[in-house]
Amino acid sequence: MRLHLAPTDKFKTVVTKLFLRADLEAERATETALLPYVLRHGTRALPSMQALNEACEQLFGASLGVDILKLGEQQVVTARIEVVGDAFLPKGEGAFAPALALLEDLFFDPQREGEALTAAATRQEREKLERFISSLINDKATYAAESCVRHMCADEPYGVFEYGRLEDLPQIDGARLEARRAQLLATAPLDVYVVGAFDADEVRAALVESFALSRPDPAPLRGTTRHPPAQAVREIHEPMAVKQGKLCMGFRSEVRVEDPEYWALLLMNGVLGAFPHSKLFKNVREKAGLCYDASSNLERFKGLVLLSAGIDRERFAETRDTCLAQLEAIARGEISEDELLSTQRSYQQGLEALLDSPSGLVNLDYALRLGGRDGRPGAVVEELGRVTPAQIAEAAQRVHLDTVYFLEPTAEPSAEEPA
């Protein structure tokens, strides 16, 4: 286990966050995704979701949450508990120690029926996950982005949805989840972060005793695979009865977080579409009035750039070409001094802002360490300051369009208000 402690009196709360990491694989993704939600149903001491939630309320509103992350081609189980620091509670009250114990029990002493997680919790969470996966379609922007990635990386682990597949759900029972829990705890790299108003010595002792147990060294993971050779650009149109179309363009970069050119790629994405001063917002929204939102996202582990915009159906080709033209302009070195400076400073301020957020700090540190980088905001700012416009242009030249996805309105938009 790696333990990361950051005591500070800057915050009125303490955040404890746990990460368990595994390779993202189609066959295991669904059960891994289900696991933390079933664990969230109760511990031996607090044997129901209701009892658990009541205990959290009693601890001055401890917030307890679990989630699944996809970091490159790895699937990460996370759990987080945040409580008010003991120093701010009425005399004699303490919320941190019980909260830490609760989080530990969630993973190490869950409610069980013999060698299985409970059937009731497993059934309920299977139903919830089924709904969650089916309901992806409700948020059209997210749905379009997921669909683009699914098509683009169909033959790679990255194409696996981190919450799994509907068809796996019926086969997953409490025994299988218990086996997965035991396996993850025995072999998956485990990171625990504690940030905020607490005493480091006490926590170290408590955590080492409880979490470390007699864990062997974690098993080596496959990690994220390199991208396949280039192929012809795919264009996919999916019709749907929506008013606004969603364009999503998936690009592959030759550069990833561990490569020396990564910081140039990050700035490239900033100049392209991460901010309101970026080329996409400026040219696609502000100049052409084609959309309300136009932005790009960088997936650092796999080196994917995903660009998205919500547009009218008849403006599809125009928007696609205008977006592409922005990337090409960067590749030709058309980066103004203003664009470079604004982008460097915007990232810098964004990174400095993380110092004010316990969760923000934890998430950045975890992700960058995973990429073999120094996760402190100051270190990143230094790297970004060294990048030149020529390096940004080179990074853009190494970004290639792979898939164009369009969620296409089936009817012309009517001028009438919905009923």
Added chain:
Amino acid sequence: MSAPLKQVRYDQLGETVHHGSLSDGLPLALVPKQGFQKRFAVLTVGYGSLDNRFVPAGASAPRSLPEGIAHFLEHKLFEDEAGDVFDQFARVGASANAYTSANETAYHFTASQGFDECLRLLLDFVTDPYFTPEQIEKERKVIAQEIRMYDDDPDTQAQLNLMRALYHQHPVRIDTAGSLESIAQIDKSLLELCHRTFYQPQNMFLCISGDVDPEQVRAQLEDDLARRLAARGGGLPPTAIQRAEVAEPPEIAADRIEVHMPVALPKALVGYKGAPIADGPGRLQQTLNVYVALELLFGRSSRFYAEHYASNLIDPSFSYYYTASRGGYAYALLGGETPDPEALVAAAAAEVARAQSEGFDPQAVRRIRNKLWGSYLKGFNSVEQLASRETDAHFEGWSLSGYVEQLEALDADAVLGSLHELFVDERRAVSVVRPV
């Protein structure tokens, strides 16, 4: 020059708030947070989507304006003579944004560096409008796409339809962004009229939180103000803001509105229309009472949640809230995705009836109070939340210590009383979104 700032210390919380106003009458509050990187400033105008019928500054009769004009104005102010305001913030790396709600339009930025420059820019661009017909046309297209985006969003549509079911006349029924037809009517002169009427210093509030020296910031604000007034040839005399009265009956307009959209599962929202609550501390007390009632009835530790989560009638999308607005309306809302909207409505109504006859356990009320107190304290971790809370307190007329006092005064009988008052079957409406 304005008077020095007044300090209010909250010892239990270890925080101090500095209150005052500038010489043009702009009220302000500063919350120093030593050791924080981010400095946050938010300039809030007491003008929102509800304010679409009023007596314009300099006129004598009330006039109706196109729906969505407050939001259009918000978009348009992000352009000044020097060009795009976003760009000017970006030059120092600060991020700026704005939003329009029912009662307010708020402009804000965060900056870890270049704060003084950004603060100057914020006051400049919000108080000095610059509109060109070409830019208004371009913005109309952008807002049309924003409206279309929300047209496809089931949550927004369910909420809007619930408002249309609960209210006959009240402008809480209208979409903040307006409609494609209403934004087509907006022009330069209407935008100027709204700006002149509502963007007056006494109708705005500036709040700053972060590692700042309050007196130094105030001095800078005064210097900037003097420069701005000199450039404009003086300030405009303040005019009284007269909003038209809304005649809204206590009854609901329709008991049910149902639409079809491309969604996986139906979504059902249940709303209870309450009586508007007069300005004063009673509104916060009532808000807390209803909030506790909702937590006990429908919260994550409730019997209702456990039972219907297990039966799959509800899922984690289930949520609830209560709002008592100074805009003259109040309602409670609950719901989420469900395979069976009718069963969810019936279960919620049955749970309300049960609690109305059985009452609440004082110990459970204390537990929820602990939770509220904890989340209140958590807000102090964030400069944005602090400023937003202080802004609410300004417009609502309460103070941070007032909030804690009212929390401590919570009692089970008052919570039950609020439940009887608000949750009346005849004033319940339902909004459903079903799959196509």
